[in-house]
Amino acid sequence: MEHLTSKDLLKKMKELPQFEMEANKKHETIMKIREARTTKTKRKFSFQKAGVWAAIAAVFILFPVVYLTQVFPDQQKQGSLVPNQESQEADYFALLDENMNPVGSDYNYGIPEKASIMGPKEWVANDERGSSKVFIFLWGEQDKLSGKKLTLTAKHKKTGDELLLSDRPLAGKLYNADAHLVSSLPVFPSDGEWELTYLIDEEIFAQYPVYVKESYLNFEDSTLLISKMDIFAGEYEKLQLEVEGADLPLEVTLKLYHPEEKNSQEFTFTKEDEFIRAKDNKVVTMYTGNITFLKSGHYEVEVLNNSGKLEVRRPINQ
Protein backbone atom coordinates (compact mmCIF):
# COMPACT_ATOMS: atom_id res chain seq x y z
CA MET A 1 0.00 0.00 0.00
CA GLU A 2 1.26 3.47 -0.87
CA HIS A 3 2.27 6.01 1.77
CA LEU A 4 -0.85 7.40 3.50
CA THR A 5 -1.36 10.95 4.66
CA SER A 6 -3.80 11.66 7.52
CA LYS A 7 -6.42 12.60 4.95
CA ASP A 8 -5.81 9.43 2.90
CA LEU A 9 -6.17 7.29 6.00
CA LEU A 10 -9.51 8.84 6.98
CA LYS A 11 -10.72 8.42 3.39
CA LYS A 12 -9.62 4.76 3.28
CA MET A 13 -11.29 4.08 6.64
CA LYS A 14 -14.53 5.50 5.30
CA GLU A 15 -14.40 2.79 2.63
CA LEU A 16 -14.21 -0.02 5.22
CA PRO A 17 -17.37 -2.18 5.15
CA GLN A 18 -20.35 -1.07 7.23
CA PHE A 19 -22.25 -3.73 9.14
CA GLU A 20 -25.90 -3.78 10.13
CA MET A 21 -27.63 -5.05 13.21
CA GLU A 22 -29.83 -8.10 12.79
CA ALA A 23 -33.53 -7.28 12.67
CA ASN A 24 -34.48 -9.42 15.67
CA LYS A 25 -31.72 -7.89 17.81
CA LYS A 26 -32.84 -4.44 16.73
CA HIS A 27 -36.39 -5.24 17.78
CA GLU A 28 -35.18 -6.74 21.06
CA THR A 29 -33.20 -3.58 21.85
CA ILE A 30 -36.17 -1.32 21.16
CA MET A 31 -38.33 -3.49 23.40
CA LYS A 32 -35.68 -3.36 26.17
CA ILE A 33 -35.53 0.44 26.00
CA ARG A 34 -39.31 0.57 26.29
CA GLU A 35 -39.23 -1.93 29.14
CA ALA A 36 -36.54 0.07 30.98
CA ARG A 37 -38.68 3.14 30.58
CA THR A 38 -41.69 1.43 32.16
CA THR A 39 -39.57 0.03 34.98
CA LYS A 40 -38.12 3.44 35.69
CA THR A 41 -41.57 4.98 35.86
CA LYS A 42 -42.67 2.26 38.21
CA ARG A 43 -39.58 2.75 40.41
CA LYS A 44 -40.72 6.24 41.24
CA PHE A 45 -43.56 4.67 43.21
CA SER A 46 -43.06 5.13 46.93
CA PHE A 47 -45.19 2.99 49.21
CA GLN A 48 -44.72 5.36 52.15
CA LYS A 49 -45.84 8.38 50.19
CA ALA A 50 -48.60 6.36 48.56
CA GLY A 51 -49.88 5.35 51.98
CA VAL A 52 -50.16 8.95 53.14
CA TRP A 53 -51.83 10.05 49.91
CA ALA A 54 -54.18 7.07 49.99
CA ALA A 55 -55.30 8.00 53.50
CA ILE A 56 -55.95 11.61 52.46
CA ALA A 57 -57.68 10.50 49.27
CA ALA A 58 -59.84 8.04 51.18
CA VAL A 59 -61.24 10.83 53.33
CA PHE A 60 -62.03 12.98 50.30
CA ILE A 61 -63.43 10.15 48.21
CA LEU A 62 -65.31 8.21 50.84
CA PHE A 63 -67.03 11.17 52.37
CA PRO A 64 -68.83 12.30 49.17
CA VAL A 65 -69.56 8.68 48.20
CA VAL A 66 -71.17 7.92 51.55
CA TYR A 67 -72.96 11.25 51.47
CA LEU A 68 -74.30 10.77 47.96
CA THR A 69 -75.40 7.19 48.51
CA GLN A 70 -77.28 8.32 51.60
CA VAL A 71 -78.84 11.38 50.04
CA PHE A 72 -79.60 9.90 46.57
CA PRO A 73 -79.98 6.17 47.23
CA ASP A 74 -82.33 5.51 44.30
CA GLN A 75 -80.39 7.30 41.63
CA GLN A 76 -78.93 4.72 39.27
CA LYS A 77 -76.04 5.09 36.85
CA GLN A 78 -77.11 6.08 33.38
CA GLY A 79 -76.17 3.81 30.44
CA SER A 80 -72.93 4.73 28.74
CA LEU A 81 -71.14 3.96 25.50
CA VAL A 82 -67.94 3.72 27.48
CA PRO A 83 -67.66 1.24 30.31
CA ASN A 84 -65.31 2.15 33.13
CA GLN A 85 -61.98 0.42 33.43
CA GLU A 86 -58.50 1.44 34.42
CA SER A 87 -57.01 3.80 31.88
CA GLN A 88 -53.40 3.28 30.84
CA GLU A 89 -50.72 5.84 30.15
CA ALA A 90 -50.17 6.42 26.45
CA ASP A 91 -47.28 7.84 24.48
CA TYR A 92 -45.96 8.33 20.97
CA PHE A 93 -44.03 5.34 19.66
CA ALA A 94 -42.84 3.98 16.32
CA LEU A 95 -44.17 1.01 14.43
CA LEU A 96 -41.60 -1.16 12.71
CA ASP A 97 -41.71 -2.09 9.04
CA GLU A 98 -40.48 -5.40 7.61
CA ASN A 99 -36.87 -4.15 7.71
CA MET A 100 -37.34 -3.04 11.31
CA ASN A 101 -37.21 0.59 10.29
CA PRO A 102 -39.28 2.94 12.44
CA VAL A 103 -42.51 4.37 11.09
CA GLY A 104 -44.56 7.22 12.55
CA SER A 105 -42.70 7.78 15.81
CA ASP A 106 -44.10 11.32 15.94
CA TYR A 107 -47.71 10.61 15.13
CA ASN A 108 -48.50 7.11 16.31
CA TYR A 109 -50.03 7.47 19.78
CA GLY A 110 -51.18 4.78 22.13
CA ILE A 111 -49.91 1.96 24.31
CA PRO A 112 -46.96 0.00 22.88
CA GLU A 113 -47.77 -3.64 22.12
CA LYS A 114 -51.46 -2.98 22.80
CA ALA A 115 -53.28 -0.34 20.75
CA SER A 116 -52.51 2.89 18.95
CA ILE A 117 -53.77 5.37 16.39
CA MET A 118 -51.50 6.70 13.68
CA GLY A 119 -53.15 10.03 13.05
CA PRO A 120 -52.27 13.69 13.31
CA LYS A 121 -49.29 14.98 15.30
CA GLU A 122 -51.79 16.71 17.54
CA TRP A 123 -55.53 16.38 17.93
CA VAL A 124 -57.39 19.66 17.56
CA ALA A 125 -61.07 20.28 18.32
CA ASN A 126 -63.38 20.65 15.31
CA ASP A 127 -60.58 19.78 12.92
CA GLU A 128 -61.28 17.21 10.24
CA ARG A 129 -57.79 17.46 8.68
CA GLY A 130 -56.12 15.15 11.18
CA SER A 131 -58.81 12.52 11.38
CA SER A 132 -59.84 12.20 7.72
CA LYS A 133 -57.66 9.08 7.44
CA VAL A 134 -56.09 7.33 10.38
CA PHE A 135 -54.63 3.89 10.99
CA ILE A 136 -55.65 2.00 14.09
CA PHE A 137 -53.25 -0.72 15.25
CA LEU A 138 -53.72 -3.51 17.75
CA TRP A 139 -51.40 -6.13 19.17
CA GLY A 140 -52.44 -9.51 20.55
CA GLU A 141 -53.39 -12.98 19.40
CA GLN A 142 -54.21 -12.56 15.77
CA ASP A 143 -57.16 -14.98 15.71
CA LYS A 144 -58.77 -13.02 18.54
CA LEU A 145 -58.41 -9.77 16.61
CA SER A 146 -58.51 -10.23 12.85
CA GLY A 147 -62.06 -10.07 11.51
CA LYS A 148 -63.45 -9.13 14.93
CA LYS A 149 -65.46 -5.95 15.30
CA LEU A 150 -63.63 -3.05 16.90
CA THR A 151 -65.78 -0.45 18.60
CA LEU A 152 -63.74 2.62 19.38
CA THR A 153 -65.37 5.24 21.55
CA ALA A 154 -64.27 8.48 23.18
CA LYS A 155 -65.65 10.11 26.32
CA HIS A 156 -64.83 13.64 27.42
CA LYS A 157 -63.44 13.40 30.92
CA LYS A 158 -65.08 16.61 32.16
CA THR A 159 -68.33 16.96 30.26
CA GLY A 160 -69.04 13.26 29.81
CA ASP A 161 -69.83 13.82 26.11
CA GLU A 162 -69.46 10.62 24.13
CA LEU A 163 -68.43 9.90 20.56
CA LEU A 164 -68.44 6.74 18.51
CA LEU A 165 -65.19 6.89 16.55
CA SER A 166 -65.29 3.59 14.71
CA ASP A 167 -67.34 0.41 14.66
CA ARG A 168 -65.93 -1.92 12.03
CA PRO A 169 -64.19 -5.29 11.68
CA LEU A 170 -60.41 -5.37 11.96
CA ALA A 171 -58.09 -6.33 9.12
CA GLY A 172 -54.91 -8.40 9.53
CA LYS A 173 -51.29 -7.60 10.26
CA LEU A 174 -49.65 -4.36 9.23
CA TYR A 175 -46.12 -3.26 10.18
CA ASN A 176 -45.43 -5.07 13.45
CA ALA A 177 -49.05 -4.84 14.63
CA ASP A 178 -51.24 -7.95 14.70
CA ALA A 179 -54.37 -6.21 13.40
CA HIS A 180 -55.23 -2.87 11.89
CA LEU A 181 -58.04 -0.74 10.58
CA VAL A 182 -57.97 2.22 8.20
CA SER A 183 -60.69 4.63 9.15
CA SER A 184 -61.81 8.24 9.10
CA LEU A 185 -62.82 9.50 12.50
CA PRO A 186 -65.43 12.12 13.36
CA VAL A 187 -64.03 15.38 14.73
CA PHE A 188 -63.70 15.92 18.45
CA PRO A 189 -66.29 18.65 19.11
CA SER A 190 -64.51 20.15 22.12
CA ASP A 191 -61.04 20.44 23.59
CA GLY A 192 -59.80 18.68 26.71
CA GLU A 193 -59.02 15.13 27.68
CA TRP A 194 -60.97 12.39 25.91
CA GLU A 195 -60.80 8.81 27.10
CA LEU A 196 -60.52 6.34 24.23
CA THR A 197 -61.95 2.87 24.75
CA TYR A 198 -61.25 -0.04 22.41
CA LEU A 199 -63.93 -2.74 22.59
CA ILE A 200 -63.45 -6.04 20.78
CA ASP A 201 -66.65 -8.04 20.63
CA GLU A 202 -68.05 -5.78 23.37
CA GLU A 203 -65.12 -6.47 25.72
CA ILE A 204 -62.67 -3.77 26.74
CA PHE A 205 -59.33 -4.29 25.02
CA ALA A 206 -57.53 -1.03 25.82
CA GLN A 207 -58.26 2.36 27.33
CA TYR A 208 -56.19 5.53 27.38
CA PRO A 209 -56.72 9.28 27.15
CA VAL A 210 -55.84 11.65 24.30
CA TYR A 211 -55.54 15.39 24.71
CA VAL A 212 -57.50 17.45 22.21
CA LYS A 213 -56.32 21.04 21.80
CA GLU A 214 -58.56 24.06 21.35
CA SER A 215 -59.69 24.66 17.78
CA TYR A 216 -57.63 26.42 15.12
CA LEU A 217 -58.00 30.14 14.63
CA ASN A 218 -60.88 30.73 12.20
CA PHE A 219 -61.83 34.12 10.81
CA GLU A 220 -64.54 34.12 8.12
CA ASP A 221 -63.23 31.97 5.25
CA SER A 222 -59.68 31.74 6.58
CA THR A 223 -58.06 29.43 9.09
CA LEU A 224 -54.66 29.84 10.67
CA LEU A 225 -53.52 26.33 11.50
CA ILE A 226 -52.44 26.95 15.06
CA SER A 227 -54.50 25.98 18.06
CA LYS A 228 -55.80 29.00 19.97
CA MET A 229 -54.15 27.62 23.08
CA ASP A 230 -50.72 27.70 21.41
CA ILE A 231 -50.70 31.41 20.54
CA PHE A 232 -48.22 33.24 22.75
CA ALA A 233 -45.95 36.24 22.24
CA GLY A 234 -43.02 35.25 20.06
CA GLU A 235 -42.01 34.21 16.55
CA TYR A 236 -43.81 31.49 14.64
CA GLU A 237 -42.18 30.10 11.50
CA LYS A 238 -43.88 28.38 8.57
CA LEU A 239 -47.39 28.79 9.93
CA GLN A 240 -50.00 27.41 7.57
CA LEU A 241 -52.93 29.53 6.49
CA GLU A 242 -55.92 28.17 4.58
CA VAL A 243 -58.16 30.54 2.63
CA GLU A 244 -61.29 29.41 0.78
CA GLY A 245 -61.18 30.18 -2.92
CA ALA A 246 -59.41 29.31 -6.18
CA ASP A 247 -56.94 31.35 -8.26
CA LEU A 248 -55.95 33.45 -5.29
CA PRO A 249 -52.75 35.56 -5.43
CA LEU A 250 -49.34 33.91 -5.02
CA GLU A 251 -48.63 36.15 -2.06
CA VAL A 252 -51.05 37.61 0.46
CA THR A 253 -50.58 39.98 3.39
CA LEU A 254 -51.83 39.08 6.81
CA LYS A 255 -52.45 42.20 8.91
CA LEU A 256 -52.41 42.28 12.68
CA TYR A 257 -53.72 45.25 14.62
CA HIS A 258 -53.40 45.79 18.36
CA PRO A 259 -56.18 48.34 19.19
CA GLU A 260 -54.86 49.24 22.65
CA GLU A 261 -51.33 49.84 21.44
CA LYS A 262 -52.56 51.25 18.10
CA ASN A 263 -49.87 49.14 16.52
CA SER A 264 -50.12 47.42 13.10
CA GLN A 265 -47.96 44.66 11.66
CA GLU A 266 -47.98 42.99 8.25
CA PHE A 267 -46.74 39.52 7.33
CA THR A 268 -46.38 38.01 3.87
CA PHE A 269 -47.73 34.52 3.25
CA THR A 270 -46.74 32.55 0.14
CA LYS A 271 -49.00 30.18 -1.79
CA GLU A 272 -48.06 26.52 -1.40
CA ASP A 273 -50.97 24.54 -2.74
CA GLU A 274 -54.58 24.55 -3.88
CA PHE A 275 -56.91 21.64 -3.12
CA ILE A 276 -60.53 20.59 -2.79
CA ARG A 277 -61.62 20.22 0.81
CA ALA A 278 -63.25 16.84 1.38
CA LYS A 279 -65.87 17.95 3.91
CA ASP A 280 -67.62 20.51 1.64
CA ASN A 281 -65.92 20.14 -1.76
CA LYS A 282 -64.78 23.79 -1.65
CA VAL A 283 -61.51 24.87 -3.24
CA VAL A 284 -59.03 25.97 -0.59
CA THR A 285 -55.67 27.69 -1.07
CA MET A 286 -52.88 26.91 1.35
CA TYR A 287 -50.26 29.55 2.26
CA THR A 288 -47.29 29.52 4.62
CA GLY A 289 -45.57 32.40 6.36
CA ASN A 290 -44.00 33.65 9.56
CA ILE A 291 -45.72 35.71 12.25
CA THR A 292 -44.30 37.53 15.25
CA PHE A 293 -46.68 38.37 18.07
CA LEU A 294 -45.00 41.21 19.92
CA LYS A 295 -46.93 40.90 23.15
CA SER A 296 -49.93 39.24 24.71
CA GLY A 297 -53.38 40.77 24.32
CA HIS A 298 -56.30 41.00 21.91
CA TYR A 299 -55.59 41.62 18.23
CA GLU A 300 -57.58 42.13 15.05
CA VAL A 301 -56.50 39.98 12.14
CA GLU A 302 -57.24 40.35 8.45
CA VAL A 303 -56.23 38.57 5.26
CA LEU A 304 -57.86 38.82 1.81
CA ASN A 305 -60.85 40.68 3.30
CA ASN A 306 -61.42 37.97 5.89
CA SER A 307 -61.19 39.51 9.32
CA GLY A 308 -61.53 38.39 12.89
CA LYS A 309 -60.07 38.61 16.36
CA LEU A 310 -57.39 36.65 18.09
CA GLU A 311 -55.95 36.48 21.55
CA VAL A 312 -52.25 36.14 22.23
CA ARG A 313 -52.20 34.46 25.59
CA ARG A 314 -49.75 34.51 28.41
CA PRO A 315 -48.40 31.05 29.25
CA ILE A 316 -49.63 31.56 32.80
CA ASN A 317 -53.23 31.72 31.50
CA GLN A 318 -53.12 28.05 30.49
Next chain:
Amino acid sequence: MDAGRQIEQWFYEYEIDILNYLIYYTGMRDVEDLVQDTFLRAFNAFHSYRSDANPRTWLISIARNTAIDHFRKKSLWEKVKRTLIADQNENESTLTDQLLLMEEEYAYLYQSISSLKQSYKEVVLLKGIAELSSEETANVLGWSVNKVNVTFHRAVKKLNLIMKEEGSNGTLDEQRSS
Protein backbone atom coordinates in the same frame (compact mmCIF):
# COMPACT_ATOMS: atom_id res chain seq x y z
CA MET B 1 -39.36 14.51 25.25
CA ASP B 2 -38.90 11.94 27.97
CA ALA B 3 -35.70 9.91 28.29
CA GLY B 4 -37.12 6.68 26.90
CA ARG B 5 -38.58 8.24 23.81
CA GLN B 6 -35.44 10.27 23.15
CA ILE B 7 -33.16 7.23 23.52
CA GLU B 8 -35.43 5.20 21.23
CA GLN B 9 -35.25 8.00 18.66
CA TRP B 10 -31.45 8.08 18.93
CA PHE B 11 -31.36 4.32 18.57
CA TYR B 12 -33.06 4.65 15.17
CA GLU B 13 -30.69 7.43 14.16
CA TYR B 14 -27.35 6.20 15.47
CA GLU B 15 -27.59 2.42 15.91
CA ILE B 16 -25.49 1.74 12.79
CA ASP B 17 -22.78 4.21 13.88
CA ILE B 18 -22.57 2.66 17.35
CA LEU B 19 -22.60 -0.89 15.97
CA ASN B 20 -19.77 -0.22 13.52
CA TYR B 21 -17.67 1.66 16.03
CA LEU B 22 -17.98 -1.26 18.47
CA ILE B 23 -17.21 -3.84 15.78
CA TYR B 24 -13.98 -2.09 14.79
CA TYR B 25 -13.12 -1.21 18.39
CA THR B 26 -13.42 -4.76 19.70
CA GLY B 27 -12.42 -6.55 16.51
CA MET B 28 -15.46 -8.77 16.86
CA ARG B 29 -18.50 -9.01 14.66
CA ASP B 30 -20.81 -10.11 17.46
CA VAL B 31 -21.28 -6.87 19.43
CA GLU B 32 -25.05 -6.56 19.34
CA ASP B 33 -25.34 -7.08 23.11
CA LEU B 34 -22.88 -4.24 23.62
CA VAL B 35 -25.00 -1.98 21.38
CA GLN B 36 -28.02 -2.87 23.48
CA ASP B 37 -26.11 -2.16 26.72
CA THR B 38 -24.93 1.16 25.30
CA PHE B 39 -28.45 2.40 24.73
CA LEU B 40 -29.71 1.08 28.08
CA ARG B 41 -26.81 2.84 29.82
CA ALA B 42 -27.60 5.99 27.88
CA PHE B 43 -31.20 5.75 29.10
CA ASN B 44 -30.06 5.44 32.72
CA ALA B 45 -27.57 8.30 32.33
CA PHE B 46 -29.89 10.57 30.38
CA HIS B 47 -30.12 13.03 33.31
CA SER B 48 -26.40 13.75 32.82
CA TYR B 49 -26.78 14.53 29.09
CA ARG B 50 -26.26 18.21 28.35
CA SER B 51 -28.81 19.46 25.85
CA ASP B 52 -26.12 21.37 23.90
CA ALA B 53 -23.96 18.25 23.50
CA ASN B 54 -23.89 16.19 20.30
CA PRO B 55 -25.90 13.02 21.06
CA ARG B 56 -23.82 10.94 18.64
CA THR B 57 -20.55 11.82 20.41
CA TRP B 58 -22.18 11.17 23.77
CA LEU B 59 -23.36 7.73 22.62
CA ILE B 60 -19.94 6.84 21.13
CA SER B 61 -18.36 7.73 24.45
CA ILE B 62 -20.83 5.47 26.28
CA ALA B 63 -20.25 2.69 23.73
CA ARG B 64 -16.48 2.86 24.29
CA ASN B 65 -16.89 2.71 28.09
CA THR B 66 -19.41 -0.13 27.74
CA ALA B 67 -16.93 -2.17 25.70
CA ILE B 68 -14.06 -1.51 28.13
CA ASP B 69 -16.21 -2.33 31.19
CA HIS B 70 -17.63 -5.42 29.57
CA PHE B 71 -14.25 -6.94 28.87
CA ARG B 72 -12.77 -5.83 32.17
CA LYS B 73 -15.60 -7.50 34.03
CA LYS B 74 -15.06 -10.71 32.19
CA SER B 75 -11.28 -10.46 32.54
CA LEU B 76 -11.14 -10.63 28.81
CA TRP B 77 -9.69 -7.23 28.22
CA GLU B 78 -6.23 -8.68 27.79
CA LYS B 79 -7.66 -11.21 25.37
CA VAL B 80 -9.26 -8.45 23.34
CA LYS B 81 -5.99 -6.57 23.29
CA ARG B 82 -4.38 -9.69 21.89
CA THR B 83 -7.21 -10.04 19.40
CA LEU B 84 -6.64 -6.48 18.32
CA ILE B 85 -2.95 -7.21 17.92
CA ALA B 86 -4.15 -9.86 15.49
CA ASP B 87 -2.60 -12.82 17.21
CA GLN B 88 -5.74 -14.75 16.50
CA ASN B 89 -6.97 -18.19 17.18
CA GLU B 90 -7.63 -19.80 13.84
CA ASN B 91 -10.93 -21.25 15.00
CA GLU B 92 -12.32 -17.84 15.96
CA SER B 93 -14.02 -15.88 13.20
CA THR B 94 -12.79 -12.35 13.87
CA LEU B 95 -13.39 -9.13 12.06
CA THR B 96 -10.07 -9.43 10.22
CA ASP B 97 -11.15 -12.82 8.88
CA GLN B 98 -14.45 -11.39 7.72
CA LEU B 99 -12.77 -8.43 6.09
CA LEU B 100 -10.34 -10.79 4.39
CA LEU B 101 -13.30 -12.53 2.78
CA MET B 102 -14.56 -9.19 1.45
CA GLU B 103 -11.35 -7.58 0.28
CA GLU B 104 -7.77 -8.16 1.32
CA GLU B 105 -6.99 -4.47 1.36
CA TYR B 106 -9.59 -3.87 4.08
CA ALA B 107 -8.19 -6.66 6.24
CA TYR B 108 -4.66 -5.43 5.69
CA LEU B 109 -5.53 -1.87 6.73
CA TYR B 110 -7.54 -3.02 9.74
CA GLN B 111 -4.85 -5.43 10.90
CA SER B 112 -2.29 -2.65 10.69
CA ILE B 113 -4.52 -0.30 12.71
CA SER B 114 -5.06 -3.07 15.25
CA SER B 115 -1.36 -3.50 15.78
CA LEU B 116 -0.93 0.15 16.79
CA LYS B 117 -0.49 0.87 20.48
CA GLN B 118 -3.73 1.50 22.36
CA SER B 119 -3.65 5.33 22.45
CA TYR B 120 -2.94 5.54 18.71
CA LYS B 121 -5.67 3.06 17.93
CA GLU B 122 -8.22 4.92 20.06
CA VAL B 123 -7.67 8.14 18.13
CA VAL B 124 -7.58 6.48 14.71
CA LEU B 125 -10.84 4.58 15.32
CA LEU B 126 -12.67 7.58 16.77
CA LYS B 127 -11.63 9.79 13.89
CA GLY B 128 -11.74 7.18 11.12
CA ILE B 129 -14.64 4.87 12.05
CA ALA B 130 -16.79 7.06 14.29
CA GLU B 131 -15.88 10.04 12.07
CA LEU B 132 -15.52 12.38 15.03
CA SER B 133 -13.74 15.72 14.79
CA SER B 134 -10.62 16.36 16.87
CA GLU B 135 -12.75 18.31 19.37
CA GLU B 136 -15.26 15.47 19.67
CA THR B 137 -12.47 12.88 19.97
CA ALA B 138 -10.90 15.01 22.72
CA ASN B 139 -14.26 15.01 24.54
CA VAL B 140 -14.61 11.23 24.35
CA LEU B 141 -11.04 10.54 25.52
CA GLY B 142 -10.85 13.40 28.02
CA TRP B 143 -7.75 14.75 26.25
CA SER B 144 -6.86 18.18 24.91
CA VAL B 145 -7.49 18.82 21.21
CA ASN B 146 -3.75 19.33 20.76
CA LYS B 147 -2.99 15.91 22.25
CA VAL B 148 -5.54 14.34 19.88
CA ASN B 149 -3.95 15.99 16.84
CA VAL B 150 -0.39 15.12 17.84
CA THR B 151 -1.33 11.52 18.68
CA PHE B 152 -3.21 11.13 15.41
CA HIS B 153 -0.26 12.50 13.44
CA ARG B 154 2.11 10.04 15.18
CA ALA B 155 -0.35 7.19 14.69
CA VAL B 156 -0.49 7.79 10.92
CA LYS B 157 3.32 7.85 10.80
CA LYS B 158 3.55 4.57 12.73
CA LEU B 159 0.83 3.01 10.60
CA ASN B 160 2.80 3.75 7.44
CA LEU B 161 5.85 2.11 8.99
CA ILE B 162 3.87 -1.00 9.96
CA MET B 163 2.33 -1.30 6.51
CA LYS B 164 5.71 -0.85 4.88
CA GLU B 165 7.19 -3.64 7.04
CA GLU B 166 4.22 -5.94 6.52
CA GLY B 167 4.22 -5.18 2.81
CA SER B 168 7.73 -6.51 2.55
CA ASN B 169 6.64 -9.71 4.40
CA GLY B 170 4.03 -10.65 1.78
CA THR B 171 0.20 -10.63 1.71
CA LEU B 172 -2.05 -11.46 4.63
CA ASP B 173 -3.05 -14.74 3.02
CA GLU B 174 0.56 -15.73 2.67
CA GLN B 175 1.25 -14.76 6.28
CA ARG B 176 -1.72 -16.82 7.48
CA SER B 177 -0.89 -19.88 5.46
CA SER B 178 2.72 -19.88 6.65
